[in-house]
Amino acid sequence: MLTLSLPRTLISAAVASAFAFVAVNASADLSARYVDNDGDMVADAPTDESQWVDPSTLIFAYTPVEDPAVYADVWSDFLSYMEETTGKRVQFFPVQSNAAQLEALRAGRLHVAGFNTGSTPIAVNCGGFRPFAMMAADDGSFGYEMEIITYPGSGIESVEDVEGRQMAFTAETSNSGFRAPSALLRSEYGLEAGEDFETAFSGSHDNSILGVVNKDYEAAAIANSVAERMIARGVVNEGDYEVIYTSETFPTTAYGVAHNLNPELAEKIQDAFFSYDWEGSPLQAEFANSGEAQFIPITYQENWSVVRTIAEANGVTYDCD
Missing domain, CATH: 3.40.190.10 (Periplasmic binding protein-like II)
Structure with missing residues (x-):
């Protein structure tokens, strides 16, 4: 398993405070096509x-x-x-x-x-x-962490340095590839995607990692579990990118x-x-x-x-x- 020398950083109190306004066990929002009679937040199997x-x-x-x-x-x-x-x-x-x-x-x-x-x-x-x-x-x-990565020599040494630069996300439905980093950047650093930095959508964590390594993207938000598997397969090497932020653990x-x-x-x-x-x-x-x-x-x-x-x-x- 890949071990990084950079210090582990948890989602800050500022982000946690922002999340505190939202109930942890948010109500299910199932489509009208489904029912949830047992209250477990997922669709019940049809009774018919x-x-x-x-x-x-x-x-x-x-x-x-x-x-x-x-x-x-x-x-x-x-x-x-x-x-x-x-x-x-x-x-x-x-x-x-x-x-x-x-x-x-x-x-x-x-x-x-x-x-x-x-x-x-x-x-x-x-x-x-x-x-x-x-x-x-x-x-x-279990779990993985969201990481923000860049390539060596990019001039991006911290999250603050993303301002005015380009950062890749995977897809708007992705937790670590979009939602978590968007909340982090907005709540802790006051950086709004598309306003304070240029955005791109790669389509997958693999693409984001390769895009940074090949210098197509200046920075990217990724799931570190994907990076670890790519390193193990020899697709990329440990020194091909640098980690400037690591989140809490997600499922x-x-x-x-x-x-x-x-x-x-x-x-x-x-x-x-x-x-x-x-x-x-x-x-x-x-x-x-x-x-x-x-x-x-x-x-x-x-x-x-x-x-x-x-x-x-x-x-x-x-x-x-």
Whole structure:
């Protein structure tokens, strides 16, 4: 796991104060297409069995990355195991953007997925996503940090130096790639994106990191777990960029299912996640690079409370209908 020599910086009291105005357990804002009778902030499975979906082929999509083909191989063994567990064929769907993944879920073309941290609330509220798992280390610890990076010699040595310069975000739905850094820059440093510094949207953390390394972007907000995996694969090197800010820890990609899957099938899918043996697997080879070694149970209501708070601090609403 990558160890950086720069001091770790937590989101400041100023940012925490800004977030305090927003209730931590914000009310669910589900689309009118769904109901939440049990109050867990996610869509309930339909009570009418005729509305259950029981496809012969399950479609799985992992959160968008620079090269989806790499992750098709990473997930191949796990998806074969899911086939054994469910008795269904499972197909990897290489999505190119957060919007494409969300639209596929909402349109009923996606059954099992891993949504990135910031997209999970949109998937829950607008797509009926029911998250139940997240990757974690052997000891159960989990999470990643948002980092602001620049390239050596850029002249940007602190967050204040971003003023008047260019900074890349990933996508407006991303927690670490847009929402958290936007709240930080606005609340602590008085810097407004598009006004006090030029912005660009790269589409993914991989693209942002490579853009900084190649000097296409002067700075970027990224998830450090992605950078750690890229360094482990030799895509970039530790000295290719410098970290000028590190945030508090956030939850990672949420794994779950469409709300209207046959409940027995949804249970088998969940069993596949929690019974899969990581030892010697492609998942272990890839995600050990960011300290992850297993799937653990989560709830959207508890584990995504800080993400919802950041979203509301940024004025995010979910007008899905």
